[in-house]
Amino acid sequence: MTTANIEVLSPDTGTVEIAITGEVDLSNCEVIQDDIFAAITNHLVTVRLDLAGVTYLDSAGLRILFALVERLRLLQTECQIMAPFGSASRRVIELSGLGSLVELRP
Amino acid sequence: MADVMLLLMPRSVDSGGNAESRLRRIEAVTDSTLAHLDLEQLLPELLKRTRDLLDADTATVLLLDSGGEHLVASASSGIEEEVRQGVRIPIGEGFAGHIAASRKPLVIQQVDPTTVVNPLLWEKGIRSLAGVPLLAGGEMLGVLHVGTLDSTPFTEEDVEILQVAGDRLALATRTGLTRGERAAASALQRTLLPARLPTIPGLQLSARYAPGEESGVSGDWYDVFTLPSGWLCVTVGDVVGRGLPAATVMTRVRTATRSYALDSDSPTEVLARLDRHMRHFEPQTMVTMAYAMWEPSLSRLHLSLAGHLAPVLALPGERGELIDLPIDPPIGIGTAPVQRRSGTIDVPQGATVLFYTDGLVERRNRTLDDGLRLLCEAVTTGPTEQLCSRVMSRLVGTSPTDDDIAVLALRRQEAEELREISFDLDAVPEVLADVRATLRRWLPSAGASPDEVGDMLVVVGEACSNVIEHAYGPLGGTLSLRFEAREGEVIATVGDTGHWRSPRGTHRGKGTELMRQLSDDLRFEHGPGGTLVHIRKNVTGGDPA
Numbered sequence: 001m002t003t004a005n006i007e008v009l010s011p012d013t014g015t016v017e018i019a020i021t022g023e024v025d026l027s028n029c030e031v032i033q034d035d036i037f038a039a040i041t042n043h044l045v046t047v048r049l050d051l052a053g054v055t056y057l058d059s060a061g062l063r064i065l066f067a068l069v070e071r072l073r074l075l076q077t078e079c080q081i082m083a084p085f086g087s088a089s090r091r092v093i094e095l096s097g098l099g100s101l102v103e104l105r106p
Numbered sequence: 107m108a109d110v111m112l113l114l115m116p117r118s119v120d121s122g123g124n125a126e127s128r129l130r131r132i133e134a135v136t137d138s139t140l141a142h143l144d145l146e147q148l149l150p151e152l153l154k155r156t157r158d159l160l161d162a163d164t165a166t167v168l169l170l171d172s173g174g175e176h177l178v179a180s181a182s183s184g185i186e187e188e189v190r191q192g193v194r195i196p197i198g199e200g201f202a203g204h205i206a207a208s209r210k211p212l213v214i215q216q217v218d219p220t221t222v223v224n225p226l227l228w229e230k231g232i233r234s235l236a237g238v239p240l241l242a243g244g245e246m247l248g249v250l251h252v253g254t255l256d257s258t259p260f261t262e263e264d265v266e267i268l269q270v271a272g273d274r275l276a277l278a279t280r281t282g283l284t285r286g287e288r289a290a291a292s293a294l295q296r297t298l299l300p301a302r303l304p305t306i307p308g309l310q311l312s313a314r315y316a317p318g319e320e321s322g323v324s325g326d327w328y329d330v331f332t333l334p335s336g337w338l339c340v341t342v343g344d345v346v347g348r349g350l351p352a353a354t355v356m357t358r359v360r361t362a363t364r365s366y367a368l369d370s371d372s373p374t375e376v377l378a379r380l381d382r383h384m385r386h387f388e389p390q391t392m393v394t395m396a397y398a399m400w401e402p403s404l405s406r407l408h409l410s411l412a413g414h415l416a417p418v419l420a421l422p423g424e425r426g427e428l429i430d431l432p433i434d435p436p437i438g439i440g441t442a443p444v445q446r447r448s449g450t451i452d453v454p455q456g457a458t459v460l461f462y463t464d465g466l467v468e469r470r471n472r473t474l475d476d477g478l479r480l481l482c483e484a485v486t487t488g489p490t491e492q493l494c495s496r497v498m499s500r501l502v503g504t505s506p507t508d509d510d511i512a513v514l515a516l517r518r519q520e521a522e523e524l525r526e527i528s529f530d531l532d533a534v535p536e537v538l539a540d541v542r543a544t545l546r547r548w549l550p551s552a553g554a555s556p557d558e559v560g561d562m563l564v565v566v567g568e569a570c571s572n573v574i575e576h577a578y579g580p581l582g583g584t585l586s587l588r589f590e591a592r593e594g595e596v597i598a599t600v601g602d603t604g605h606w607r608s609p610r611g612t613h614r615g616k617g618t619e620l621m622r623q624l625s626d627d628l629r630f631e632h633g634p635g636g637t638l639v640h641i642r643k644n645v646t647g648g649d650p651a
Contacts, residue, residue, distance in 0.1 A: 001334040001539055002535075002538060003334050003539075014509075021543070022405075023539065025535070025567060025571065026535045026538060026571045026574060027536055027539070027540045027542070056542060056563060056564075057564075058564050058567045058571065058617065059568055059571070059617035060621055061618075062616050066616075088560055091560065091561070091624075095619075095623045095624070096616055
């Protein structure tokens with residue numbers, strides 16, 4: 001069984017920080033996508049997604065990220081993805097070309 | 107008794123009151139042809155004969171239920187609705203309850219709410235009742251009673267005949283219950299002991315379960331399961347008691363243990379919670395068990411013992427020894443909650459750990475210490491099937507056993523055995539985490555650096571996800587995996603037996619791209635029998651195992 005946790009913080013009214021820890025694959029990607037989307041309201045200015053605690057991510061997780069980026073562009077909301085160098089998700093995200101669509105932060 | 111017969115004319119129609127006719131009447135209910143009937147057939151037949159013999163309008167058997175505090179209508183001739191309505195009579199109350207409590211026959215001629223609990227009897231218009239206890243081997247199993255619509259009383263001879271029929275019924279019931287309980291207990295054991303032990307690349311597992319000669323199947327069990335975290339749990343235990351009651355408690359203990367294991371990575375915590383659970387829900391029960399958690403690397407196990415004998419550890423080239431760990435009190439009854447202790451045991455490659463229940467070493471004709479010494483002598487590391495056979499043959503041999511026996515052997519495979527591993531899984535998303543846990547264990551031993559492990563996890567994960575999402579229809583299918591360590595590279599093959607379908611949906615198809623980027627060679631082999639994905643990845647992290 002694949003498990004991941006999602007923690008949502010609101011440092012100010014315009015920003016939401018969503019921190020994911022654990023593993024993301026085909027078996028839990030739908031739940032995670034729903035949780036992430038549910039944490040985002042239309043009055044937000046910035047969405048910060050923290051992937052530092054993710055220990056496994058593959059194309060199932062990338063699908064969530066691409067869908068999120070696309071959705072936020074429509075909403076004209078800024079999207080930042082935190083994936084430290086050397087983390088499990090960094091390499092996969094870099095190879096996917098997502099970096100050209102969104103700001104990748106260490 | 108003969109005097110009474112003269113005083114009161116028995117009810118029975120063909121009774122002449124002489125010894126010959128009495129014998130004939132007794133034969134009707136002890137007839138040897140009855141012996142060939144199952145309990146289900148015997149009950150109605152015997153009830154019918156009893157009813158005819160005593161010229162009664164109803165004959166009913168009530169059996170003691172498993173709680174031991176109620177009689178439940180089990181068979182009836184004349185008032186069949188008693189059985190259909192599941193009539194329950196508390197022991198000590200009313201006519202039947204009084205017979206059960208006193209274990210003595212009873213005759214009454216007033217049938218109303220003051221004498222009888224079951225309203226069906228007076229609603230039917232029953233005026234006269236006679237009943238006897240069903241006793242077998244000193245045990246009270248239930249009550250047999252007959253009733254009539256007219257008020258002629260039952261005589262002592264009638265009661266005597268009724269008791270003969272009752273004894274016959276009690277014997278058949280006892281045999282039927284014993285046989286039924288044994289069958290149920292062994293069915294429980296069969297469904298619960300893992301039919302196929304889980305495949306854990308890196309570990310070889312074998313197990314034995316043997317019911318005791320006297321007691322049959324009881325409350326011993328073994329269980330092996332993995333956790334989402336990649337840890338492996340092993341439990342071997344013994345519910346104190348015999349037969350079906352012990353086996354049913356065992357099923358609950360086993361399930362409760364699995365539940366607590368899912369939420370904790372500490373053996374002492376799991377046992378403490380289980381202890382609390384048992385004290386509350388099964389207060390009359392005592393359980394001994396060994397609970398072990400294997401680290402994902404398989405190189406160490408964490409063990410806690412609840413009143414259970416210590417497992418045997420055999421290192422390569424050495425004789426087995428009992429693991430040196432203090433034994434804490436058992437789970438459940440008789441002990442106050444305790445601070446439990448656990449130990450960490452190194453399990454190098456090639457070492458074997460053998461778990462067992464006390465039935466293996468306890469014999470009437472030798473001391474426990476002798477049994478344990480014999481066991482340690484029999485345990486050396488090596489293929490686990492042979493080890494289990496050897497242990498059973500040396501310790502059990504041909505002598506009958508009082509108690510049931512469970513044995514579970516686990517051997518950490520040598521690097522050489524692990525150059526190539528292969529296994530099949532159901533093609534469902536839930537297995538992806540297991541595949542990663544296996545690879546995280548195996549890849550470092552195949553020479554992969556941490557970065558290379560990370561890359562390989564994604565490449566193999568993508569290939570598996572493809573099979574799960576695209577290879578099969580709703581019936582599902584098999585995901586076959588094979589890994590091989592070679593000089594400076596690892597080879598992975600992911601196979602299915604389905605029909606290839608291109609990935610669908612938005613943002614799909616990224617997987618194949620990722621696989622190419624993270625591996626050194628990738629080849630898809632589509633055939634009529636399915637698809638094989640061949641993956642090669644160079645490794646630099648050290649010597650291949």
